[in-house]
Amino acid sequence: MLESYIPILIMMGGAVAFAIINVLVSKILGPKKPNAEKLSTYESGVEPYGTAHSKFSIKYYMAAMLFIIFDIEIVFMYPWAVTFTGFEGAMLTYALIEMMVFIGLLLIAYFYMLRKGALKWN
Numbered sequence: 001m002l003e004s005y006i007p008i009l010i011m012m013g014g015a016v017a018f019a020i021i022n023v024l025v026s027k028i029l030g031p032k033k034p035n036a037e038k039l040s041t042y043e044s045g046v047e048p049y050g051t052a053h054s055k056f057s058i059k060y061y062m063a064a065m066l067f068i069i070f071d072i073e074i075v076f077m078y079p080w081a082v083t084f085t086g087f088e089g090a091m092l093t094y095a096l097i098e099m100m101v102f103i104g105l106l107l108i109a110y111f112y113m114l115r116k117g118a119l120k121w122n
Contacts (some may be wrong), residue, residue, distance in 0.1 A: 062118035069109050076102065 087095045
């Protein structure tokens with residue numbers, strides 16, 4: 001049984017070796033001409049200001065949570081919808097209840113985000 005994993009391990013080992021060799025060859029053969037411009041911090045062509053420890057607006061996290069809610073919804077509902085026609089009898093009832101619980105949890109998260117003002121764009 002473990003013999004079937006040998007090709008996967010060989011492939012993973014080859015991928016790791018390839019990555020390490022590329023980094024080392026780049027480090028050895030790459031040009032080394034540092035100057036002030038190359039060593040400066042780059043932020044989309046704008047001079048950086050402030051510290052790296054500045055706080056993000058809560059709206060950033062709200063948008064990320066909304067994305068995760070809808071992304072998870074699609075990832076789990078699409079396969080369920082595709083296989084739904086194959087359910088029969090008690091399995092059909094179980095699948096419907098399971099999906100209603102899942103949608104209920106997503107709605108709780110959605111209404112929480114709504115109450116926190118995630119959809120109010122100023």
